[in-house]
Amino acid sequence: MNFFNLALRGLARNRRRSMATLLAIAFGFAAITLFAGYTHNVYSGLARQSIHGELIGHLTLSKRGMKREGKLNPERYLMTAAELTAVSKLLYQEPHVRFVAPRLALNGLISNGRASTIFIAEGIEPLAMKTLQEGLITAREVSAGVPLSFIKKLDPAHDDVVELSAGLVDLLHLSIGAQASVLTSTLSGQANAADMTVGGQFNTGNAGSNDKFAYVPLAFARSLLDAEGRADRLTILLDDSNQTEVTRTRLQQKLHAAGFDVEIQTWQELSDFYQQVHNMFDMIFGFIFSIVLTVVLISVANSMSMTVIERTREIGTLRAIGLKQRGVVRLFTTEAMLLSVSGCGTGFLIALGVQFGINAAHISYIPPNSVSAVPLLVDMDSVRIVLTLLLMVVIGTGAAYMPARRASKKIIIDALAYV
């Protein structure tokens, strides 16, 4: 029996009710699709911000225990020049490793000659900084108004020219080209000071760090810490973010086999902010998703219950002329499935229209704990769209199961006598 055709005609029977149910599904699907698209854009932006903006890269390699004990005993946990060379060589043998950058963190006091404040700095080679930031801003974001000044630059020709966070520049009343002094401790605990020139400023994107963060050339950092040729970690950039976990595993095995006692962390593990935002949005998404699914469930169940009541005599007729109970169930669940698929299809079109409108409107907003506006952009998250479609169709079809089963159990003579 062509259930599909019969179900399709059945839906056309009470168009107003079918349309109301279809729209409930459609708007629910559109809401989920748009929110999923928004979170996808946020996740993608945060991932790029972590990997390329915060210069975390995809993987960070350091000696085992560096994160916990490194500050107390830097001499022991810093990698030597020979170790850096040997490890880098092994890293570059991996197919997805695109770039490896030695890094050296330091902190101390920074002064404008009249006042001083604490600073936290990252020592990185200027070329590494440039390479790590490639892909930070997409063309769509540029067209949506994200300034290219987001890109941080260190001067490869001058080791004493640094990038300071905007809050730090403001705090010390510095300006581009101004001189400042830094005071820090060497690896052996001796005080060490140096002059430097403000080459540029940047926003960390975080109010908590925007008045104390700095990027300095790796050579400058090594000089201040008296750690010639050394680094506390290696930042690894891959050519494909999806290979992060696989590459980590392979590198760990490979380096362990080569006798290096190192630990490798992924960018997700190092970016607390990314994880927190991800968890929060996942929670909200789950909440919205469950509300929408409940609406779909109730709408379809209600619609199909009314349909079953209206068509009681028809059910009796079909049963009399040979349709089995499971055939009745199949008929009504097919109707619900068609309704769900049509609703999701309509919802997808609505979502496409709204997405276009939002992205074209150049809306921006300042996220919590941020110092700069970000554009509100919506992606199409194909994985979640497909999963939502499947789940909504299953829920929609399932919602019709009970009314359909009830219909199939009707006593034929009672159904035929129904008025």
Add this chain to the structure above:
Amino acid sequence: MNTALNVFYPTSISPPAAAAPTQVPILSLRAIRRSFMLGQTSIDALQSISLDIHPGEFLAVWGPSGSGKSSLMNIIGLIDKPSEGEVVFNGQTIHSMNDDDLTEFRSHNIGFVFQNFNLVPVLSALENVMLPLQIQGIPDAKARERALSALIDVGLERFQGSLPDKLSGGQRQRVAIARALVINPKLVIADEPTANLDSENSRMVVELMRTMNRLRKVTFVFTTHDPRLLEHVDRKILLCDGNIANDKVESQHEFL
């Protein structure tokens, strides 16, 4: 007579075969009782009915309202089971069949014509006639071919694409008859098939059923209140208070 129906009444039609008592009955009811609960009270719609229906019979069940006609038709049509007694269809005892088996059995052996036509309103006349075949699992192309042939038999091929609400009452009932006959049933049950029709359409519908009975040797059992229709049946069973008050085999009739 409606010209569209002339085709069904060739003068060469032989007289209907009278129900031969020696024939093996197509359906046998033995001591059938059917009771329903009305609140706390049990009502016997059928008290103790025993009857045989033979192949090719054109049989009317009649009687006053509440006499048990519909209850008897439901049991003959195998859409209801008796509270007591035995139903044997074509030598097969129905009692032991589960719902799926019984439904399958009905789909191949029994056609139904209802008082209110009971056509699926969103399907065309042709699609309505195709429905029992599709339920049987017959491929669409074959089902379409057979359904069209059935519609031609009832003179409605011109209306094959029409939805039921575009057809007159008589036409709808003819579509329903085509739907009942398309499966080549052994038995057609028609519960008050003319109750919602005017006299002209009633006459046409009964003529049609009678013709099909003669041409195809299909057994027809129908209920009616209309005494004019009773004049044209082979056998009429009068029900009264759930019992057979009279079971009379008529002599051969001239056609209407």
